[in-house]
Amino acid sequence: MLLASEALAAAYREAAMEKFNHHMLTLARDSRGLTQVELSMQLGIMQGTLSKYETGLQEPPAEVVRALSEALGYPQAFFYEIGRPYGLPPFHYRRRKKLSAKALARIVAEMNIRRMHLAKLLISFSWKTNAFIPEIDPDEYRGRGKGALTVDDAARSLREMWMLPSGPIDNMVQLIEDNGGVVIPCDFGSDLIDAMSQRIEGLPVLFFVNVNAPTDRLRLTLAHELGHMVLHTITVKSDEEMEDEADAFAGAFLLPADEIRPQLRRFDLRQLANLKRYWKVSMAALAVRADRLMLITPYQSKMFWIEMGKLGYRKREPNEPPKEHPNLLRQIISFHLKKLGYSVPEMAKLLHLRSAEFQEMYRAEILGDPYQGSQPKLRLVK
Structure with a gap:
């Protein structure tokens, strides 16, 4: 029986x-x-x-x-x-409404396919870390002086939890991966979305990032998505409020108030360019931080953006920081190919792809290429 x-x-x-x-x-x-x-x-x-x-x-x-x-x-x-498949978290609504329904559906589908791939690959790849990306419930925390938790308090608390030293964060991608996240390089086919993030049971926190974005923008975007993962997976607010809080978190995490405040008392392009080299964030991000800290007047802010527009810096600024490359996904692919002895056709079969598309999708990870030259694609366009 x-x-x-x-x-x-x-x-x-x-x-x-x-x-x-x-x-x-x-x-x-x-x-x-x-x-x-x-x-x-x-x-x-x-x-x-x-x-x-x-x-x-x-x-x-x-x-x-x-x-x-x-x-x-x-x-x-x-x-x-x-x-x-899983849908997008609610805090991506304001960004995605600028996209056509077809473009949005394609991006969401590609994210789901990548997520499914990672779930399979992590079955054999042993990856453990003592660190993690916390979820903060404002109702259970109190900020300085036991008042209500502010976004700056949350950013400060996370820096303390991860024992980050004073000064700029050396590498945002590595920091995310060192603390329980996986950064997945993507080509979204649109500049309307720089990154998305998901927290799904049984998987690391996932950060899908646009590999074509400048490094200073990528660092800020990762910090923005980190803010969502810390602040908005337990407490959901209006779309506008969540986006504003994530922006504020990114600024506070990358540019702590106690350190950046004295450096921003002089506010001009020369000073911002110098600070950009040190903090590895854009001049635009520095200006936004100065505005949030009420270190500049509305007139100064207005003139700054006018000058940035005249110089053509609104889309891409000069003096981009060094590239930051995801490393964990490359390690996972390399482990399967070199340690476990998978062939490329076997990897493609495991992930339910055709061999050509597997090699296109994971070209950089297969070759160990730090995303130079042609960028890794999420899809094979027909």
Whole structure:
């Protein structure tokens, strides 16, 4: 009887593994930037039929799965992956509303695919750290003088928890990875989003970053996303308030008030350029910090932004700090290829990708290339 029960359980498990996952169909279509209408026309079927496949109302026959695999460029096993996609946290709303629905769907799909890859890769890769990225509930904390916790208090507390010395943070990417996060380099295909972050049960805190962003902007963006992960995974507020708090956290974390206040009493481009070299943040970030600390007048702020616009510095400033490269993902890929003996085709099979796309997606990690030259792509555009 025991053997029969075990056999039955094994049969159920095998059947579950062979069940078509309609979520993965939507994910695949979105990742290629296709609408239901466009994909149904490629397949030569009615949109209503495709819609029923995507909602799980009907299961596509084997010949349709083969056609989907060909049209979307994923192995058939991709559509039988177990799991479900996750949406974006609410604090990304203000940024994502500037994007088209198709562009947003593609970015979210790519993030989910990357997350699924990492979950598989971490099964064999032993990675432990005593540090972590905390979640702060303002109702349980008190700031200086036992008053309500401010954003500056939260940033100061995190610097103290991580035992950071005074002065600039040497490398934001490394700091995140040293303290329990994974920085995943991406090409979002848009400059409307520099980074996104997710805290999902069973995984490290994930930071998806735009590899094409200047380093000074990347550092500020990572600190901004860190603020969301610290402040907004327990307490959810309005979109505007969360974005403002994350901006304030980034400034306070990178430019502690006690240290930067005396340095910003002189406020001109020459001084800001000097401070940029030291603190490794943009002149724009320094100006915003000066404004938050009420060290400059509204007129000074206005004239600063006018001058930055005339010089063409609003989009990209000169004297960019040295690049900061994610290292953990490279280590994970290298571990599988070199230590565990996976071949590239085997890695592609593990992640339900075709070999060419695996090599394109993880080119820098495979070669140990610190993201120079052509940038790693999240997708294979058809």
